[in-house]
Amino acid sequence: MRSNKSLVITLLFISWVLTACAQDITDYQVQDYYTKTEVNIEMRDGVKLHTTIYSPKDTSKQYPILMQRTPYSSRPYGKDQFRSKIGPNEFLMKEGNIIVYQDVRGRWMSEGTYDNMRAYIPNKKGKEVDEASDTYDTIDWLVNNVNNNNGKVGIWGISYPGFYATYSLLDAHPALKAVSPQACIGDFFFDDFHHNGAYLLSYWRATAVFGYEKTQPTAESWYTFPELKTKDQYQFFLDAGPLSNLDAYYKEDNVFWTQLKEHPNYDEFWQKRGIIQHLKDIKPAVMVVGGLFDAEDLYGPFETYEKIEENSDTYNTMVFGPWSHGDWARTKKRQAIGNIYFGDDISLDFQKNIETSFFNHFLKGPANGETGLPEVKIFNTGTMQWDSFSEWPPKKAAKKTMYLSNSNLTDKPGAGSTEFISDPKKPVPYSEDIKMVFTPRKYMTDDQRFAARRPDVLVFETPVLDEDITLSGEILAKLKVATTGTAADWVVKVIDVYPPDAEDFEETQEYLKMSNYHMMVRSEVLRGRFRNDFSKPEPFVPNQKTDVTIKLQDVYHTFKKGHKIQVQVQSTWFPYIDLNPQTYVDNIFKAKASDFKKQTHSVYEDSAIEVFVLEK
């Protein structure tokens, strides 16, 4: 039996080691392990793009290059100014990689003219440029000029940088081996600024970020946000009235606000800027990452993965977690969105065991054989567990149709209809806690009881479930509606109703918070004028029964035994989206106050929700 003394010494040594490791994580200083250089790389048309290069100080070995191209600035600028963290995550930072940030054309310290979601040009000639050629030219310069690089390049990016990551797959440089588009914008008519043609009014302030053009390379922000004296976003926009009243808050030269107003339909302006259509014959390995509760870019990641899967033989995988926009890049321990707690260390585990493995396999490893990562890793937001699939959507899921009949979700259609009055003067709030935000990020698991109890929200639900039911894949809302007016928006929400005795999440510690909680699982809107064609809007014929089909983005959610599935249908969702006048006008951005009318809408009982139920 060893003496107590040696036991104490052993314990002291263990605690020292742990502290040292902990210090290593907390005391890590980028400047102690990396040098920084800044270069202006000349593109094929002569424009120079400002590029920051962090290179490991240990020059005894070679490293891959991990790059991000961004419209949000590569700052801090200055060779002695270091970011506190670099790269996709801290594991890849501490392992040592050459990490590069680049201001895209026309932004911050780069030259050139910015073009918001610049359109891809197939078969470019001579000095024709787009984001693909800028990426190609940049990679070519880097692999030929940066010391100690191993000739392999990876690209990652979240949101707008995610769009540039997707873009890098087109006409890809041969040195580009691995790309991770994350929360990647696919198309501004379905991501961020619009959802199925409805303008996201809640994004209004963000228009400043992309609306003003700088006249020369600058390290200082050149755009300003509208000065507002309120946090109450609902009241502000309700009081503001028609969208044209918002012009006064933007200087006349806000290019993007003008583009939004001039292109209310899915016209060539938006179509040519969508990137999904070009994703074919992709060569680099791809890992698409998204958040199942990402309020900004949900369309992009799902469409990016599925389009590459359809059109390319490359290694193409997808990870979708219980995250809001970009959550997976943070190092917080507790993963929760609003009142819903999903577990601890979910993001850190993703960074360490998935993201780092993906890049190391293709950039440092033999890059052949299996990565050991699943084709699809997706979090079940009902069981709070990760699951893996060899394809998405899962083949072993069967379509099930539920009809919206007399407040119930039933197996058979009804013969009647339910009506409600939709009043633009008292629109349905999109949440109970609406603040004047840059973009709405946290509402997607909010309790929907407040809405269920409004007369202008129709509620349909199953009886209490006597067994678990798991929905996997897209949800299609096939509504049959009518309106006394000639225009209307249609919002569908799919909700998990917790039982009255639902356990509180240990972490939440708010007594009986989860009792009868109406957790939003998925929601989507369609601007009714686009029901047949996003590029050809058309009015409703008053009081005529009309088909309106809305695709809700994919889910992976188990509705547990004792819960209920609920569907809510409404016509306003304010100010997440702008108000529909409910009388047809060519361009809602130019509607007058007198155009906005209260109308009576009807939802017929042969309306249906089509879901995919995963077989047990």
Ligand code: PG9
């Ligand atoms: N896609 C996100 C966004 C775009 C435009 C305005 C506001 C947000 C993002 O890049 O974060």
